[in-house]
Amino acid sequence: MTEDHVSARSAADADPRPATRWHLLRAVLVREFLITVRYPANAIGGIVVAVFFFGVLFYGGTLLAGRALADSLSGIVVGYFLWTLSVGAYSSISNDVGSEVQWGTLERHVTTPFGFTPVALIKGVAKVIRTFLTSAVVLAVMLLLTGTRLALDPITVVVIAGLAVTSVLGLGFAAGGLTVLYKRVGTWLNLLQFGFVVLVSAPVFDAPWLRVLPLAHGSALLQRAMVDGVRLWQFSLGDLALLVAVAGVYLAGGYAVFHYATRRARRLGVLGDY
């Protein structure tokens, strides 16, 4: 926003100041925080369901595999943590677009003078932050439940997991775009989240090309960070560069799909319809 825009506004406000990107960031984060705190059922429900399925996995696996499961438990905990993080980020982005359409608020974000791109990205960041908090609770419960010990260097975990999830964020934007265009397809796109299990557990050491897929390389690095205690600065530059590149490419690609889909929806006149 420029001063000129604000100066053209109503004379009734003595000094309406232009909002900056900081105000936008604050507004979106505060909105996300208020909704989470005021209506915690969704967040708590997500945590309970995630812990429940992990419990089934853990106790069921212990009964079936016994000692063999205990040997790989740390890896399972890390993989499950990343999966819950990915599912939360993906579904919150893709479902959020559908919700905004239903609420009639999507069009107001499309016409904002900030442009829809920064608004959508900030909303994505807000969703990831919220998902980090709920997944952290799930991780804590898993550690207590299994007695597993992991290296939890906050900077390393947040950066590696954050970049890994960024690629999923791109998939969420793409799914959101398709939801804008085809509406009811959103329900089917949610099934994609089960495919994240395959990506999180992809055998990247046996097939290095798998590292270019979303989550796969990030999952491998996160395993090393949390299970082996490797710190962020101890990773090779190549590993970190690939992590950043994969995150950037999928985010940009997903957003490009979203942008194309919303433009096509505007062409077809179905942007705000549901």
Next chain:
Amino acid sequence: MGTERGYIPVQPVPIPMARNAASAQDQAAGGSTVEETTADGLAVEETTADGSTTDGSTADPALVVDGVSKRYGTGEGSVLAVDDVSLTVERGAVVGLLGPNGAGKTTLIKSILGTVLPDAGTIRLFGTDVRADRRAAYADVDAMLEGARNDYWRLTVRENLRYFATIGGVDPDSVAARHDRLLDRLGLADEADTPVRDLSRGMKQKVSLASVLAGGASLVFLDEPTLGLDVESARVLRREIRRLAREEGLTVLLSTHDMPTVEAVCDRVVLLADGRIVADDAPNALLSAAGRGVTRVASPDLDHSVVAALRDRFSVEVVDRPDASGSDGRAVVEVDASGDDLYALLDVLREQRVTPTEVRTVTPDLEDVFLDITDGGQSR
């Protein structure tokens, strides 16, 4: 009434008169205004046809739509929703956009807002082409397109105002006082800290309007703003729209089927039918063009011979017959007579020994005009 009574839709001509075309920007530039007072007590400022004020300063119109068309689909099944529409809205004007369902109102508004991409034509907001600089064009614009479903129901009323002020490009802290005034004037002050989902439909509608006005946009699009409101709430909302236009130079494009709202707040009416503008004028001018009123006569004595005698002198429409259910044995006719013709009408009734139980002048309202233009009065 109807087209058979000689109503001729006016050609779409923008009215070169705005209630208060002086924006804060204009006033800051030192522009003086020439004010006069309309019959409804509103101060207006004269502008010339090219949009310049009478003191010589120029200000781009709030909205210029030029040759906009939009077709949905392709081939035989396609629908031409908006057909070569051109429209200019001066700053500070309150313009009613009317038309039957499917006339193209929503597509036109969404095309202006950019949520629908038109196939042809240009749109300028405050002089800025929306395709050339989208962000600048929409910097001073907001819209209420979905009625009550236009904000976040899980947030409180005040939180919604703050959020949408920010989204609209204004630091919410700097317009906090404006929010207080808005809440007060719209009767929402007591509900300021209540989540929107806990409010009634009418209150939600008012919150929706308040959130659109929260950032102080100079041009707002309101789609059915009074839908679902009770009589008192609708009156409050109409009063607020008028006040904002008069005191703050707010420009409003209002799409509605609520004729009392149109008559109360609009100083110009644009009628759409089949995607085209079929009338564009001030409400009073449309009413004048619709013709004078008719006189409704009810009596049990209105038999065929009386009607024939009336038809020798006047255009007569039989509205109700004595044998019709609910007629109370009376016939009711509408006679194209008003003013001095009334004496002649009474003379004929006296000659025919008719004892009227009711003689009433019926003047056309905007709803009649609307129906006359859109379907030739067939639905009335």
